[in-house]
Amino acid sequence: MDVTQLTLKSALEGLNEGKFSSAELTQNYLDRIKRYNPKYHAFVSVNPEAMSEAKEADELRKKGKKLPLLGIPVGPKDNFLYQGMKATAASNLLDNYTPQYDSTVVKKLKAAGAVVIGKTNQDAWGHGSSGEHTDYGITHNPYAYDRVTGGSSSGSGTAVAGDMCLMGTGSDTGGSNRQPGSYCNVVGIKPTYGRVSRYGVIAMASSTDSMGPLTKTVYDAAKFLSVMAGRDEKDATTADLPVPQYHLNLETEKKFTLGLIKEYFEGLDKKFTKVIETAVKKLEAKGHKIKQLSIPAVKYAYPMYCLTVFAEIASNLSRFDGIRYGYDRDRFGEEAKRRIMIGTHSASSGYADQYYNQAMVGRKMLTYQFKQALETVDAFIGPVFPFPPFKIGEKETDPLKMYLSDVLTVPANLTGQPAMSVPIDFVDGMPNGLQVICKHFDEQTMFQIASQVEQEYQMYKIRPKLI
Amino acid sequence: MKQKLQPTIGLEIHVELKTKSKMFCGCPADHFGKKPNTQTCPVCLGLPGALPVPNQKAIDWTIMIGLALDCQVNRESTFDRKHYFYPDLAKGFQISQYDDPFCFKGKLKLTSGKVIRITRVHLEEDTGKLLHRQVDGEKVSLVDFNRSGVPLVEIVTEPDLSSGEEAKEFLKKLRDILRSLGVSDCDMEKGSMRLEPNISWSRSVNDLASYKVEIKNLNSFRFAKSAINYDLERQKKMLDHGETPIQETRGYDPSKRMTVPQRVKETAADYRYFPEPDIPPLVLSQEYIEALKDKLPKLPEETALELVTKYGLKPESAAALAKDPAKLSYFNQHVDKAKPQDLANMIINKKVDLSKSLEGQLKQPADAVDEAIIDKVLKENADAVAKYKAGKTQVIGFLVGQVMKAVGGAADPGKVMVILRDKMS
Numbered sequence: 001m002d003v004t005q006l007t008l009k010s011a012l013e014g015l016n017e018g019k020f021s022s023a024e025l026t027q028n029y030l031d032r033i034k035r036y037n038p039k040y041h042a043f044v045s046v047n048p049e050a051m052s053e054a055k056e057a058d059e060l061r062k063k064g065k066k067l068p069l070l071g072i073p074v075g076p077k078d079n080f081l082y083q084g085m086k087a088t089a090a091s092n093l094l095d096n097y098t099p100q101y102d103s104t105v106v107k108k109l110k111a112a113g114a115v116v117i118g119k120t121n122q123d124a125w126g127h128g129s130s131g132e133h134t135d136y137g138i139t140h141n142p143y144a145y146d147r148v149t150g151g152s153s154s155g156s157g158t159a160v161a162g163d164m165c166l167m168g169t170g171s172d173t174g175g176s177n178r179q180p181g182s183y184c185n186v187v188g189i190k191p192t193y194g195r196v197s198r199y200g201v202i203a204m205a206s207s208t209d210s211m212g213p214l215t216k217t218v219y220d221a222a223k224f225l226s227v228m229a230g231r232d233e234k235d236a237t238t239a240d241l242p243v244p245q246y247h248l249n250l251e252t253e254k255k256f257t258l259g260l261i262k263e264y265f266e267g268l269d270k271k272f273t274k275v276i277e278t279a280v281k282k283l284e285a286k287g288h289k290i291k292q293l294s295i296p297a298v299k300y301a302y303p304m305y306c307l308t309v310f311a312e313i314a315s316n317l318s319r320f321d322g323i324r325y326g327y328d329r330d331r332f333g334e335e336a337k338r339r340i341m342i343g344t345h346s347a348s349s350g351y352a353d354q355y356y357n358q359a360m361v362g363r364k365m366l367t368y369q370f371k372q373a374l375e376t377v378d379a380f381i382g383p384v385f386p387f388p389p390f391k392i393g394e395k396e397t398d399p400l401k402m403y404l405s406d407v408l409t410v411p412a413n414l415t416g417q418p419a420m421s422v423p424i425d426f427v428d429g430m431p432n433g434l435q436v437i438c439k440h441f442d443e444q445t446m447f448q449i450a451s452q453v454e455q456e457y458q459m460y461k462i463r464p465k466l467i
Numbered sequence: 468m469k470q471k472l473q474p475t476i477g478l479e480i481h482v483e484l485k486t487k488s489k490m491f492c493g494c495p496a497d498h499f500g501k502k503p504n505t506q507t508c509p510v511c512l513g514l515p516g517a518l519p520v521p522n523q524k525a526i527d528w529t530i531m532i533g534l535a536l537d538c539q540v541n542r543e544s545t546f547d548r549k550h551y552f553y554p555d556l557a558k559g560f561q562i563s564q565y566d567d568p569f570c571f572k573g574k575l576k577l578t579s580g581k582v583i584r585i586t587r588v589h590l591e592e593d594t595g596k597l598l599h600r601q602v603d604g605e606k607v608s609l610v611d612f613n614r615s616g617v618p619l620v621e622i623v624t625e626p627d628l629s630s631g632e633e634a635k636e637f638l639k640k641l642r643d644i645l646r647s648l649g650v651s652d653c654d655m656e657k658g659s660m661r662l663e664p665n666i667s668w669s670r671s672v673n674d675l676a677s678y679k680v681e682i683k684n685l686n687s688f689r690f691a692k693s694a695i696n697y698d699l700e701r702q703k704k705m706l707d708h709g710e711t712p713i714q715e716t717r718g719y720d721p722s723k724r725m726t727v728p729q730r731v732k733e734t735a736a737d738y739r740y741f742p743e744p745d746i747p748p749l750v751l752s753q754e755y756i757e758a759l760k761d762k763l764p765k766l767p768e769e770t771a772l773e774l775v776t777k778y779g780l781k782p783e784s785a786a787a788l789a790k791d792p793a794k795l796s797y798f799n800q801h802v803d804k805a806k807p808q809d810l811a812n813m814i815i816n817k818k819v820d821l822s823k824s825l826e827g828q829l830k831q832p833a834d835a836v837d838e839a840i841i842d843k844v845l846k847e848n849a850d851a852v853a854k855y856k857a858g859k860t861q862v863i864g865f866l867v868g869q870v871m872k873a874v875g876g877a878a879d880p881g882k883v884m885v886i887l888r889d890k891m892s
Contacts, residue, residue, distance in 0.1 A: 079516075081515070081516050094515070097515070099514070099515070099516070100514070101509050101514075199516065199517070199518050200509075200516040200517070201516050202515040202516050203515070203516065205744075206744035206745050207744035233520065235518050235520075235745075236518065236520045236521065236745060236746050236747060237744075237745065237746075237747055311739070311741060312741075312744060314739075315548055315550060315559070315560055315739070315741070317559075318550060318552070318558070318560060319513045319515070319557065319558045320559075321552060321559055323554055323610075344739065347739040347740075347741050348737055348739055349737045349738075349739070352741075356741060
């Protein structure tokens with residue numbers, strides 16, 4: 001048995017039954033990291049304390065301690081602070097930065113007994129949808145070495161798909177968890193804005209950043225989210241709502257009404273349209289109702305996203321002023337500089353009315369239209385990406401082409417709704433996900449729908465062959 | 468005919484609130500004289516990933532200030548980010564309020580009856596502080612973040628003031644109100660109250676001059692008055708010569724009693740204000756605002772009037788008590804134990820220690836000595852009295868001593884002597 005291929009559910013069973021220890025599990029992952037990370041760049045850094053954390057978990061288990069993630073090796077994205085471990089957000093500018101405190105998510109992971117195995121790679125600061133914009137080596141797709149992983153939580157995507165850790169965390173600002181989910185054949189979650197604390201995660205855009213899991217299965221994601229979610233006194237935007245044990249309520253024969261948003265299919269790659277249509281038919285055959293919808297504001301979602309999110313990016317990055325953190329601002333990469341300039345311009349006096357303020361009005365309209373449409377259905381389903389994973393370097397010269405990757409994922413960030421990617425049929429040998437978008441704080445329904453999709457496809461059974 | 472130019476002055480006042488903790492984190496807000504960078508955390512240092520959570524007390528107090536200044540309260544308010552670069556600004560932006568301040572459109576009346584309109588009262592965070600030092604022979608600038616994130620209320624007036632004297636009166640009244648609310652020490656020396664007048668000669672408040680001069684770093688009301696009057700005069704001379712003063716920031720040199728140029732503002736700064744996404748908009752209910760209104764103590768002017776009508780105090784004494792919460796509370800506590808005006812005098816002239824109860828302190832004056840004791844002493848010392856009456860007046864010293872002994876020293880010997888003389892003549 002290769003323990004690194006286990007899901008959370010089966011790994012916990014194995015640990016509880018004493019089939020293997022957390023130390024063994026962790027060592028196996030560390031071995032794979034050692035072997036594959038130099039080529040795949042899934043991790044920015046490996047935790048030198050991982051083995052002692054694993055042994056500690058084994059001790060606790062021996063003493064009869066029961067914790068939801070006891071002994072499970074997890075890879076937080078590099079922008080999640082873990083006290084004492086370098087946090088760079090994959091930018092050279094923070095190459096020398098060791099945080100003095102834990103992010104709330106990491107604190108919760110630790111409290112749940114998880115082992116932090118390392119910090120995963122990403123597009124620097126979260127800027128990118130391919131995993132190419134990092135100062136720590138481009139992340140490669142486990143299913144095709146020359147292709148991108150999707151981003152910005154690229155490292156967590158490759159690490160989970162490539163069996164270098166059991167679960168990863170990610171921050172989804174415009175699609176960053178769903179995109180690597182889709183391109184790497186894993187489950188990627190963007191919870192409702194305000195469901196998971198943002199405290200201690202290096203901010204990209206404060207009004208859309210949503211922290212969530214990347215896992216092998218829907219069950220794993222549901223259980224992981226139950227651990228991560230909840231009100232945090234340190235994040236004023238977190239909701240004071242009870243956190244369900246999502247994973248205990250997945251199996252249902254419930255039939256849902258699922259909406260297809262017309263605008264999500266315009267300009268979609270034909271092969272993609274086909275696999276989505278197949279998924280829709282399968283769901284229909286299972287007894288779910290399908291409803292066609294139109295949300296006109298979706299067409300403008302991307303420009304709205306650019307103008308508001310980039311303004312927040314420029315604002316959030318202004319603390320890196322060259323005085324503290326050791327390095328000058330020339331260490332910002334091309335993409336960060338581009339976004340700082342666009343964002344600064346968008347909110348400047350004399351331009352704010354036609355850009356930032358206008359986009360804020362649009363955002364309200366989009367949120368309203370989404371809400372209205374969700375009154376008539378339980379969820380929307382549709383594609384995650386408009387095209388399959390491109391070759392590394394292919395879109396480098398035209399940033400606008402890369403920005404197009406986000407067209408189908410940014411709406412849920414602007415409206416705050418929960419959304420996820422669940423693996424369905426491969427297209428030309430490359431993984432592909434189905435996006436599920438639900439009502440605010442209705443992650444339970446989202447997981448139930450995704451769970452039924454997963455039952456149909458069981459894509460987690462397919463494992464990539466790393467080189 | 469051209470309208471005559473009027474001195475036109477508006478004020479911008481910053482007041483640090485004396486809340487226990489800072490505006491957006493749990494660090495202590497009391498920063499004065501503390502060892503640099505000992506009262507900081509990820510939030511007020513602006514470290515990556517840290518998020519602001521607003522201090523409810525500071526919000527309550529800001530609205531109370533607004534209510535005391537007769538302001539309207541915004542039912543939906545937001546915090547905004549004000550972007551600029553300065554090494555003492557931890558995040559590269561200050562959390563402030565822009566479009567929707569907590570309070571707006573208030574007023575404060577001067578003794579003359581003139582109404583000074585308040586434009587807005589909003590809440591923001593203070594910045595860190597730069598210290599310029601020599602370290603190892605090298606001139607360096609150091610940053611102390613203890614002050615970073617301390618709640619700061621900004622009060623802005625319309626340009627309704629016309630002289631340094633009016634400005635001084637306004638500021639004193641404002642300070643008395645803030646102190647009676649118990650929300651700030653308003654200590655100018657410690658920087659917990661900072662003043663910035665904007666001065667010009669304009670045709671009217673609705674037709675302002677093309678320029679304005681801002682004066683910074685004023686650390687007393689007296690300096691504010693004299694700086695304003697000096698600069699009005701300076702501007703007047705220029706205007707009389709057909710020149711227009713330039714738009715600039717000036718400082719005040721107290722030793723020369725004049726304002727001096729500091730910085731010329733050529734362009735308006737672009738702060739790229741936008742709503743602070745880390746803090747949801749604050750929706751204030753009518754009940755909440757009413758509850759704060761109920762919590763408002765009586766304002767100094769009203770209290771003074773009451774002291775005059777209820778106890779017959781002189782207006783000056785009443786005003787002096789009304790503006791000082793500690794003195795006022797002492798007066799109210801002890802007013803039934805003494806003649807009100809006497810008690811007021813003692814308190815104002817610092818003849819009583821406010822930290823002690825009044826009883827012990829009242830024994831001091833001789834007229835408080837029970838005359839029965841003096842009579843008793845005279846009766847018991849008939850020989851001495853006889854000697855006195857026979858012309859041996861130095862014996863009075865002995866009698867004073869006997870009285871002092873009888874009252875346990877709690878009397879003024881001089882006054883006892885006067886009474887004794889009276890009784891024996």
